[in-house]
Amino acid sequence: MGTFRSIVFASVIAGFVVGLIVTAVQQFGTVPLILKAEVYEKAAEHRHDAALAQPHVILVHDQAAHDHGAEAWEPREGLERNAYTAGANILTAIGFALLLAGFLSLRGGATGEPASWHEGLMWGLAGFAVFTIAPGLGLPPKLPGVPTAPLLSRQIWWLTAVLATAAGLGLIVFRRSMPAAIAGVALIMLPHLIGAPELEHVETKVPSSLSHQFVVAVTMTSLIFWSLLGGLTSAAYAWLERPASTARG
Amino acid sequence: MSQSQVTQATHLPVAAGQVGRLTQSLMAMVLGLFIVGVVGFSHIDVIHNAAHDVRHSNAFPCH
Numbered sequence: 001m002g003t004f005r006s007i008v009f010a011s012v013i014a015g016f017v018v019g020l021i022v023t024a025v026q027q028f029g030t031v032p033l034i035l036k037a038e039v040y041e042k043a044a045e046h047r048h049d050a051a052l053a054q055p056h057v058i059l060v061h062d063q064a065a066h067d068h069g070a071e072a073w074e075p076r077e078g079l080e081r082n083a084y085t086a087g088a089n090i091l092t093a094i095g096f097a098l099l100l101a102g103f104l105s106l107r108g109g110a111t112g113e114p115a116s117w118h119e120g121l122m123w124g125l126a127g128f129a130v131f132t133i134a135p136g137l138g139l140p141p142k143l144p145g146v147p148t149a150p151l152l153s154r155q156i157w158w159l160t161a162v163l164a165t166a167a168g169l170g171l172i173v174f175r176r177s178m179p180a181a182i183a184g185v186a187l188i189m190l191p192h193l194i195g196a197p198e199l200e201h202v203e204t205k206v207p208s209s210l211s212h213q214f215v216v217a218v219t220m221t222s223l224i225f226w227s228l229l230g231g232l233t234s235a236a237y238a239w240l241e242r243p244a245s246t247a248r249g
Numbered sequence: 250m251s252q253s254q255v256t257q258a259t260h261l262p263v264a265a266g267q268v269g270r271l272t273q274s275l276m277a278m279v280l281g282l283f284i285v286g287v288v289g290f291s292h293i294d295v296i297h298n299a300a301h302d303v304r305h306s307n308a309f310p311c312h
Contacts, residue, residue: 004276
């Protein structure tokens with residue numbers, strides 16, 4: 001299990017470093033905007049709960065729309081909340097690093113040489129296109145307190161956009177033929193032609209300028225995340241694979 | 250006949266090594282997708298609340 005071990009070690013190293021860096025970046029970028037938006041969200045919930053207290057409103061209220069589980073555990077504000085955010089960032093980074101390192105290993109398997117940090121950076125940018133740009137066009141990064149279509153329908157569309165974009169880019173990059181390129185572009189466009197699920201009417205107190213700042217902050221944080229993750233994962237993987245292959249040779 | 254058997258014998262370990270790398274790479278990728286799936290997409294309230302800011306910051310669909 002030499003390859004698997006190298007992939008996992010490289011991913012844990014890169015994921016840990018990138019997860020911590022991105023947590024720090026988020027403290028200046030996305031998190032302050034989330035906290036600002038939650039002020040509007042909580043104010044809206046209070047009005048909502050006050051309305052619920054009136055019996056005639058309960059009769060027409062759809063329970064499924066009220067999905068903020070009141071009893072569910074959540075981290076305390078401040079250090080605890082940020083610690084869970086750091087943990088989730090590290091896990092997400094390790095997860096995506098495993099995906100990247102898996103591809104790097106398959107590519108390296110074909111040529112024999114481990115991928116350079118620069119090739120890793122290119123794979124990272126592909127991850128940025130697949131996991132941030134493509135799904136973000138239909139479902140832009142959204143602040144708490146902004147009403148949206150049902151969660152499951154958005155998750156399904158998100159996954160469809162990711163798979164179609166990955167497959168489309170794969171056809172264009174690896175097939176190198178005109179029909180494959182056309183099919184690739186069509187595949188990337190397909191989920192956007194179908195259209196992401198959205199509400200017909202959105203009413204929110206969260207200012208649109210805040211939402212716009214959030215879209216920019218998320219996209220730039222993601223660019224840092226994927227660039228670092230691509231470069232570091234490939235560097236760590238090449239470093240771990242080199243002594244083993246020289247020992248074998 | 251015997252020559253083809255020799256050829257097969259010398260090529261088998263190489264082929265097995267390639268399949269091994271493919272399987273191990275795919276296993277790692279599936280593990281990675283599983284981790285991202287749980288952190289970013291699980292409907293369990295506790296996981297949602299713990300990873301809340303990360304889901305919003307990664308533009309994963311959230312409540």
